Amino acid sequence: xxxxxxxxxxxxxxxxxxxxxxxxxxxxxxxxxxxxxxxxxxxxxxxxxxxxxxxxxxxxxxxxxxxxxxxxxxxxxxxxxxxxxxxxxxxxxxxxxxxxxxxxxxxxxxxxxxxxxxxxxxxxxxxxxxxxxxxxxxxxxxxxxxxxxxxxxxxxxxxxxxxxxxxxxxxxxxxxxxxxxxxxxxxxxxxxxxxxxxxxxxxxxxxxxxxxxxxxxxxxxxxxxxxxxxxxxxxxxxxxxxxxxxxxxxxxxxxxxxxxxxxxxxxxxxxxxxxxxxxxxxxxxxxxxxxxxxxxxxxxxxxxxxxxxxxxxxxxxxxxxxxxxxxxxxxxxxxxxxxxxxxxxxxxxxxxxxxxxxxxxxxxxxxxxxxxxxxxxxxxxxxxxxxxxxxxxxxxxxxxxxxxxxxxxxxxxxxxxxxxxxxxxxxxxxxxxxxxxxxxxxxxxxxxxxxxxxxxxxxxxxxxxxxxxxxxxxxxxxxxxxxxxxxxxxxxxxxxxxxxxxxxxxxxxxxxxxxxxxxxxxxxxxxxxxxxxxxxxxxxxxxxxxxxxxxxxxxxxxxxxxxxx
Numbered sequence: 001x002x003x004x005x006x007x008x009x010x011x012x013x014x015x016x017x018x019x020x021x022x023x024x025x026x027x028x029x030x031x032x033x034x035x036x037x038x039x040x041x042x043x044x045x046x047x048x049x050x051x052x053x054x055x056x057x058x059x060x061x062x063x064x065x066x067x068x069x070x071x072x073x074x075x076x077x078x079x080x081x082x083x084x085x086x087x088x089x090x091x092x093x094x095x096x097x098x099x100x101x102x103x104x105x106x107x108x109x110x111x112x113x114x115x116x117x118x119x120x121x122x123x124x125x126x127x128x129x130x131x132x133x134x135x136x137x138x139x140x141x142x143x144x145x146x147x148x149x150x151x152x153x154x155x156x157x158x159x160x161x162x163x164x165x166x167x168x169x170x171x172x173x174x175x176x177x178x179x180x181x182x183x184x185x186x187x188x189x190x191x192x193x194x195x196x197x198x199x200x201x202x203x204x205x206x207x208x209x210x211x212x213x214x215x216x217x218x219x220x221x222x223x224x225x226x227x228x229x230x231x232x233x234x235x236x237x238x239x240x241x242x243x244x245x246x247x248x249x250x251x252x253x254x255x256x257x258x259x260x261x262x263x264x265x266x267x268x269x270x271x272x273x274x275x276x277x278x279x280x281x282x283x284x285x286x287x288x289x290x291x292x293x294x295x296x297x298x299x300x301x302x303x304x305x306x307x308x309x310x311x312x313x314x315x316x317x318x319x320x321x322x323x324x325x326x327x328x329x330x331x332x333x334x335x336x337x338x339x340x341x342x343x344x345x346x347x348x349x350x351x352x353x354x355x356x357x358x359x360x361x362x363x364x365x366x367x368x369x370x371x372x373x374x375x376x377x378x379x380x381x382x383x384x385x386x387x388x389x390x391x392x393x394x395x396x397x398x399x400x401x402x403x404x405x406x407x408x409x410x411x412x413x414x415x416x417x418x419x420x421x422x423x424x425x426x427x428x429x430x431x432x433x434x435x436x437x438x439x440x441x442x443x444x445x446x447x448x449x450x451x452x453x454x455x456x457x458x459x460x461x462x463x464x465x466x467x468x469x470x471x472x473x474x475x476x477x478x479x480x481x482x483x484x485x486x487x488x489x490x491x492x493x494x495x496x497x498x499x500x501x502x503x504x505x506x507x508x509x510x511x512x513x514x515x516x517x518x519x520x521x522x523x524x525x526x527x528x529x530x531x532x533x534x535x536x537x538x539x540x541x542x543x544x545x546x547x548x549x550x551x552x553x554x555x556x557x558x559x560x561x562x563x564x565x
Contacts, residue, residue: 001070001079009081012066019145028061031091035512037326040481041377044238047208048098055094062089074554083145102205106159160206204228206402212236212271236270236480239514239561242277243321245339256276257340258300264324265304271344274310274353275301276387276442277342278520280319280334281422298425310355312440313425314389318494318521320505321488331487331505331517335494341518343484348561352376357424360401360437366402372525376443378408384449385533385559387486388418388441393524398437405547407438408525415451415532416548417557419488420524448562452476452531456554460500466507470556474511476531479560485512487519494521504554515558527555 001009014020036057043053068081077360087093107113114120140146207215207228218227244260257279265272300311305311319339322331345353356375358367372378377386386409390402409416425441460466485508495501508517526548 005079006070006081009070009079010066013068013081013083014066014461022394026063028063028091031257032058032061033328034326035091035095036158037328040409040514041238042151044236047205052098058089058091058094060323061091064090068480086206103156104135110159115516122501127245129325157209160209165275192426200344203553204231207232211267211269213266213268216271233271233310237346237561237563238270239346239484240268240270241342241518243324243341243518245319245321245323245334245337250401256338258297258304259344260340261295261301261342262304268344270344272305272309272344273347274312274355274442275305275342275347276312277301277340278314278316278319278518279340279425280338281315281317311356312442314391314421314423314440314520315423315425316522317491317522318489319490320517320519320521322516322518324386327514327516330517331502331509333487333489333494333502333521335491335521343518345561348446350448351444351561354443354445355440357440357445358405358438360397360438367401369408372405380443382445382447383393383414383443384446385415385417385444385451386441387444388416388439388526389424389438390418390420390437390524390526391422391424392437393420395437401437402439402549410548413530413532415453415557415559416527417453417486417488417555418444418526419520419522419555420526421520422523444559446562449558450478450532450560450562451558452478452528452557453527453557454494455525455527455550456504456556457550458552460554463500463503463507466498466503470511472529472555473508473558476558478531480514481513481560483512483515483558483560485517485519486557486559487517487554488525488527488557489519489521490525490550490552491521491523492552493554504556508556512558525550525555527551527557 039053039056042048043050048056050135064085067084067086069084070079087096114123114211151508187394203224207218207225210218210232212233215229219226242261242264244257257277265358297312300315302311306350318333318335319341320331320333321339321341323329356371356377358371358375369378373380376383388406388409390398393396393402406416418441424438450474454469456466456469460469487504489504497503505517508515527550528548
């Protein structure tokens with residue numbers, strides 16, 4: 001094959017639209033950003049240690065190049081080429097090596113595994129032959145480029161789960177708990193059984209791919225699985241979130257957010273200890289939720305989540321959501337339409353989360369500050385963040401009650417952020433209680449908690465001034481890993497304030513590209529400019545207390561929950 005033939009064969013293959021398509025730009029930088037996010041998640045799930053994490057990162061990847069090897073040994077008028085991608089120094093070279101090292105032992109134990117022609121001849125050496133047998137050979141065209149990615153991943157997942165079953169059976173058989181009659185015929189040979197049954201780390205590695213519910217079910221199988229599952233769950237301490245949105249409202253039995261939670265709870269890799277969620281006002285309107293009231297919707301969520309999980313649900317006029325899948329997804333300000341978002345917090349070492357709900361007692365003029373101590377809001381040196389929300393604040397006496405609760409907190413060097421909402425979601429409250437003025441929220445304590453908050457007031461009116469305000473938040477230097485952002489905005493801001501949609505959420509994403517942003521549009525904002533990071537605390541440097549109650553503003557907050565394991 002001469003040079004011209006070689007080039008023509010390369011063009012023939014690359015112009016095959018079934019196998020390839022032309023890119024408008026080099027996607028390497030985008031893929032590198034996505035790989036970094038996946039590696040962060042992989043480290044959090046315990047798939048590899050810090051040394052492996054550092055090895056798998058490629059800061060300056062080389063773009064892979066296409067080549068082909070002419071099949072000169074095959075008869076035909078025109079020799080074809082075997083496509084080859086040179087990936088040396090590429091973004092996925094090291095990741096491929098790591099995956100190969102993990103999967104290779106499993107592949108070698110499959111009965112269908114063939115190394116080469118010599119291997120096949122050795123296998124056939126002891127096989128008998130009769131007149132009814134036929135030889136069948138298959139020449140696969142464009143083998144690697146024809147493998148569908150989704151089906152390939154599905155096949156890998158299938159065999160990894162099969163390995164778990166075989167490992168369990170081998171372990172139980174060694175203990176004498178499995179009878180001969182109950183053995184399951186598998187695609188792995190007996191030697192593979194023995195190898196796997198003696199490697200607890202293999203079971204633990206495979207369990208890394210299981211979500212929390214499946215992992216807890218696996219822990220009930222045997223002692224080996226229980227110990228491995230407990231080690232995996234102990235390391236899963238990363239905050240996550242669930243979100244949904246739809247522009248077209250349709251009748252359904254439950255608010256769409258509940259349906260999404262039902263589905264996503266099966267996929268979570270953490271066990272929820274605290275579940276803070278915001279839904280739009282449509283959740284409480286019969287026309288949008290069928291016959292289910294917001295109380296019944298709350299009961300449904302309570303039945304879905306673990307029994308010990310602390311649940312706090314809020315209903316607001318509009319919702320700020322970050323689509324699930326990646327923290328780098330663009331957050332969306334949804335001032336109208338059906339939407340919901342939840343912050344899912346697992347049990348984190350060194351972090352204490354306490355839910356509180358104070359209702360105004362119409363029989364008393366003052367507020368009993370002893371309740372603050374019970375909620376971890378007073379005499380708590382490790383208190384770092386208070387997320388606080390007022391409800392039914394349109395009623396007379398609400399402003400005074402808000403000040404009675406907030407003033408004692410304003411004495412402390414803590415992050416205070418929140419807003420005034422339409423309704424607090426109850427699960428089993430009397431009707432008269434749900435109409436009372438109240439303040440609910442979460443107190444977050446722990447030495448590793450860091451946070452910062454900024455107030456975007458009326459002087460922030462365009463993209464430039466919004467960017468300047470967000471730079472103040474960025475200057476706090478709060479770590480982005482295992483962090484979450486909150487946006488509590490006035491219903492008077494958003495698109496009608498900036499004459500452009502999504503300005504504040506986009507500005508947050510510009511400065512914090514790896515932090516999910518959650519929040520709502522409400523009827524008033526609570527917060528001020530503050531930074532709490534380690535032993536360093538920055539707040540207004542004057543003798544006047546910070547004004548915490550605002551209107552026509554936005555409170556932007558970032559909270560870091562410390563290392564994820």
